[in-house]
Amino acid sequence: MRTYTPADMRSIPAAANKVFTGQIFDVYQWPQTMFDGASATFEMIKRPDTIEVLCLVADKLVILYQQQPGTNFYYDLPSGRHDVESESELDAAKREVLEETGRSFARWHLIECKQPDPKIDRLIYTFVAWDQISQQAPHLDNGEKISEDLYFLPDAIKLIPKSNAKFIGSQFWKDLESFEKLKELPDLYDNRGT
Numbered sequence: 001m002r003t004y005t006p007a008d009m010r011s012i013p014a015a016a017n018k019v020f021t022g023q024i025f026d027v028y029q030w031p032q033t034m035f036d037g038a039s040a041t042f043e044m045i046k047r048p049d050t051i052e053v054l055c056l057v058a059d060k061l062v063i064l065y066q067q068q069p070g071t072n073f074y075y076d077l078p079s080g081r082h083d084v085e086s087e088s089e090l091d092a093a094k095r096e097v098l099e100e101t102g103r104s105f106a107r108w109h110l111i112e113c114k115q116p117d118p119k120i121d122r123l124i125y126t127f128v129a130w131d132q133i134s135q136q137a138p139h140l141d142n143g144e145k146i147s148e149d150l151y152f153l154p155d156a157i158k159l160i161p162k163s164n165a166k167f168i169g170s171q172f173w174k175d176l177e178s179f180e181k182l183k184e185l186p187d188l189y190d191n192r193g194t
Helices: 089-101 153-159 180-184
Strands: 017-021 026-033 039-046 049-057 060-067 074-076 079-082 103-114 124-135 145-151
Touching (some): 049 089, 049 103, 060 153, 103 180
Parallel strands (some): 049 124
Antiparallel strands (some): 049 060, 060 074, 060 145, 103 124
């Protein structure tokens, strides 16, 4: 369940009809009145939201090196789909971090929430987590091969231009002077969009 949405999010209208149900993507259509009064069929795709977490362990960032079926190895942040309807996006973030890294953290801030494509009803939630309280063995899905390493900020930034860093390359944190600045970013939950 979404507990935070940005004010400028474009959603599927309540009157839209689902015309296709997929494993990840669903397609919705609805009649839309045009400026001249004519009607046209509009459509949007819906998929589960994505969560990603910048996990800080002391003065280092957790970076995953992973592979999924049909892909080459790539660098990534702990992340995954928010696909359990009863979970908030924060609950999903905590679950994904625990599954992929075995780590749990005391402090969490939602620092970014964006809709990368206005034709897709999907949000990406970016959290920062720190003050690790425990670590256990990860519990990976059968479609994941993951190893992790801890990176100082300059070394993490050096990963961004690598061709196999496809999911960390556009992160806003690439211009940070220190990971401490991440902790100082406002928690969006303190100023809810909706």
